[in-house]
Amino acid sequence: MANLLYRLGRFSGRRPWVVIVGWIVALGLAVGGLLAFGGTLATSFSIPGTETQRVNDQLKAAMPDLTGLSATVVFQSEDGAFTDVQKTEIGQLLTRVGELDGIVGTTNPFTAQAQRDQQAQQLADGQAQIDAARAQLQAAAGQLPAAQLQDATAQLDARAQQLADGRTLLDAASAIRTVSADGTTALGVVSFQDDLFTLPPAVKDGVKTVLDDARIDGVTVAYSSDIATSTDGLIGPGEIVGLLVAVIVLIVMLRALLPALIPLLSSLIGVGVGVAGSLAFSSVADMSSVTPVLGVMLGLAVGIDYSLFILNRHRKQLLAGVPKQESIGLATGTSGNAVVFAGSTVLIALLALNVTGVPFLGVMGTVGAACVLVAVLVAISFTPALLGLFGMRVLGKRARARIGHPDHVAREVRPMGTARAVGAVALAVVGLLVIAIPALTMRLGLPDGSTEAPDTAGHRAYTLTSEAFGAGVNGPLLVIATLPAPVAADDLTAAEAPLVRTLLAQDGVVAVAPVAASDARDVLAFQVVPQDGPSSVSTQRLVQDLRGLSPLDGDIALGVAGQASGNIDVSQKLADVLPLYLAVVIGLSLLIMIVVFRSLLVPVIATAGFVLSLFATFGAMTAIFQWGWLGGVFGVTNPGPILSFAPIIIMGVLFGLAMDYQLFLVSGMREAYVHGTPARTAVVAGLRHGRAVVTAAAIIMISVFGGFVFSHLAMIRPLGFGLAIGVLFDAFVVRMLLVPGLMHLFGRAAWWLPRWLDRIIPNVDVEGAALERTHHVG
Structure with a gap:
């Protein structure tokens, strides 16, 4: 050589x-x-054969529309609650983002919060109607045949149970907000066509360009590290x-x-x-x-x-x-x-x-x-x-x-002292x-976003989200429940309610919300918001606890995915x-x-x-x-x-x-x-x-x-x-x-x-x- x-x-x-x-x-x-x-170049990491990867593969098969990346855009008003003009401009900005190539759609935080509030009102109105119907039924009890009275009572009980299940779902998700309680911070959602591991940088760059160029008077715009992270x-x-x-x-x-x-x-x-x-x-x-x-x-x-x-x-x-x-x-x-x-x-x-x-x-x-x-x-x-x-x-x-x-004389070499x-x-x-x-x-x-440089959009978004909605919103878990048999469409809420109660009862869980169900309604997906961020010890312990619950009574299998799960x-x-x-x-x-x-x-x-x-x-x-x-x-x-x-x-x-x-x-x-x-x-x-x-x-x-x-x-x-x-x-x-x-x-x-x-x-x-x-x- x-x-x-x-x-x-x-x-x-x-x-x-x-x-x-x-x-x-x-x-x-x-x-x-x-x-x-x-x-x-991927900005995230996947290892085949892990539990998170298994759940993701199951999601792709059962609910392919759910596998695309969802990233958040944080808007914060600099002077109190958002004005109507600011709300309109934020909605228009998200609409422009939704029209970009590779974007499935966006969620307007003010529209989403209004819909959630409307659902709560509908449940309250429904309960009032049932209470009124029960009062009328009791008043007419002596004038109706027994069979008709029993049938009407059964219908009211079924309707009341549906409302109770709906109330369970709504209460469990009450901590999940898109607009903060004080009205100064809002969370928009950008839904990408590709998942975290295959999302082209050009798509993210397009979203960043639109958001960075946005100028809404009195509003600060930041976006999560899913969008912010790049090879730049x-x-x-x-x-x-x-x-x-x-x-x-x-x-x-x-x-x-x-x-x-x-x-x-x-x-x-x-x-x-x-x-x-x-x-x-x-x-x-x-x-x-x-x-x-x-x-x-x-x-x-x-x-x-x-x-x-x-x-x-x-x-x-x-x-x-x-x-x-x-x-x-x-x-x-x-x-x-x-x-x-x-x-x-x-x-x-x-x-x-x-x-x-x-x-x-x-x-x-x-x-x-x-x-x-x-x-x-x-x-x-x-x-x-x-x-x-x-x-x-x-x-x-x-x-x-x-x-x-050479102008030097070699020095005598002596061993070092012991x-x-x-x-x-x-x-x-x-x-x-x-x-x-x-x-x-x-x-x-x-x-996660908390470890990014303080002057980056990812870090600002993480901090603003934690302060307004809680650290766990930065890294929600995705839990899927595989049922032993499909359920009827009318029974879907009744099937979700006990699962939501079980998930909400776990230590470190702030909120639970149903996300989607497969076409056959034998696989149900839930968003679980932990108390702390995705890299915290408590969130990692929660993932292990949730996995340890499987199988639930009735042979229902649970699986966990999400950033914290992938980290583990x-x-x-x-x-x-x-x-x-x-x-x-x-x-x-x-x-x-x-x-x-x-x-x-x-x-x-x-x-x-x-x-x-x-x-x-x-x-x-x-x-x-x-x-x-x-x-x-x-x-x-x-x-x-x-x-x-x-x-x-x-x-x-x-x-x-x-x-x-x-x-x-x-x-x-x-x-x-x-x-x-x-x-x-x-x-x-x-x-x-x-x-x-x-x-x-x-x-x-x-x-x-x-x-x-x-x-x-x-x-x-x-x-x-x-x-x-x-x-x-x-x-x-x-x-x-x-x-x-x-x-x-x-x-x-x-x-x-x-x-x-x-x-x-x-x-x-x-x-x-x-x-x-x-x-x-x-």
Whole structure:
């Protein structure tokens, strides 16, 4: 591999424009593929085989008109109750929305509330009529035949029972209002043709445009996150600042502007090809809106780092007097070889997400792996081409003046003190364990409007709805009852009433309302409004309680769907596969490290350090996003559960990056030990060898990932924070404190390997030492 990369590097350095133009053409093809074949990105998540999905499938079969997404539009008067003019303009606005393509219809809140009030009056009038009829019947009791009196009484009793059942339904739904009691807030409903998972972004964009352009004097308009959430703003000010910090780090490290542009250009080309190329397949594979963001984050971070490793090696060789073309080939064959191996570990970790059995996670992992693969290919071809194009300008003027004349004397390498090693290990382990404590209370869930940025329409709609109607209105449950036999049309209310009473009796239920019945009237649907929001503990407990009621007396089966129900199912599924994925990652870590370092103890140290940094990352995420610590700093206005798929994504990415840092630091220790340096001295030698470039690489990754912490997309912020803090813990605490300290304490034992295992393990020359010896460089 090293010799092949050496030849590729020399070719790229000698024919730079061929390689550069080739990558530009690849970028053009990727963008063209995206524009020609790109499909819809989902803003919600579904997992086949869950209870919520089963209920949704049943609804599609029994009541297909009920499966389209219903989103809310919140109107609030700024000066008391709505005026007649405001009511008219709100109705006209909703009418315009209803005329858009992909919209089934809209509900005028004032008309709906008037109809509900009218129904209540009709029930009251009906009861008065029955009472009057009973009085008349009693007055004429002595004048009517017994049979006629009995028949009239029976009819009145039947009518009274129908009214009582109707009153039961109306009272149970009394807390469900479309206009607040004080008349200052109203909830309109937009019914889409498609469901939450297949709704095209263009349809939502059309609705947003009409609502955003609306100007109703004295009225504030906001809409729920179902409409507001989109892929807009994937790259915002925070992400740009993170990228600028990465550029500053490159300039400081390389002490020149021009060479600092090489890793940046390489990463941008890689991100463009990887993300655009992947999204070109979004019409044939279900991709979530988070998928391209993960590709951008990984593409930028590893693209800059991998290019930096090769650039750094090339600059050192030029300073040592190696000819330019030879240096490009050697840098690609040595550091490029390490980049290929490091990238392979990230690829394996991301592709392993497919073993979870969760489709959208598997797609995210595959797209992320594709972007990392492109970053590796760009690093070993496009970067050498830029090195050849820039020539000696990759060094600053002062550095060029020192070529072949090093102005420093190598310092004597001494092993660290044992007391220092013990202190470093204790500090790292205790510190990470303390930070990991909050992870013991970590809850998983999916974001709702409360977690969006405060200045977004989704957050405003959630807040206004909670204040005027209660938090549960933001995430009502859909409960379906499957009857053992169809009921007659006249008996439908009588069949619904006892079910409504049962549902309303559950803890945490504010209101219940019948929604629809199947054509055969054997499947009934009810809207259940919980007391709290969809991501709350009480609502999740309510979902479990409702499912536990099934079957009811009479062999009536209950099923629950809705946002809270979906949150529970998705989170539980991911929590169930988390241990499996962790076992796969740990197993891969041990195997890879045994092959690379030809040791049993070094892989155990590396893997244990990864697990420590991982749980510390989860602890920090829980403290900030769930507990609300430092919420003002990170824009957490309403703490809630951790994004359900964040832990497993972070686990995969951090594993690959941890192995990268382990490789670049510990391989130098092994190289020194193999060449006769005492084991404890080799630890310091290896640390000095790779510390500077790993430090710069880690800071760059933290900057890039950290930029996404301030994204306007609620799902992106915890991912960006988790990856940034994870790299911080793993690079600076585990790899530079814990691992060297343990390697010192174990001494020669750290490199022990049974002879029988040594014979069967292939000899992997990760850093291309054989190539260096062949070309007499080192």
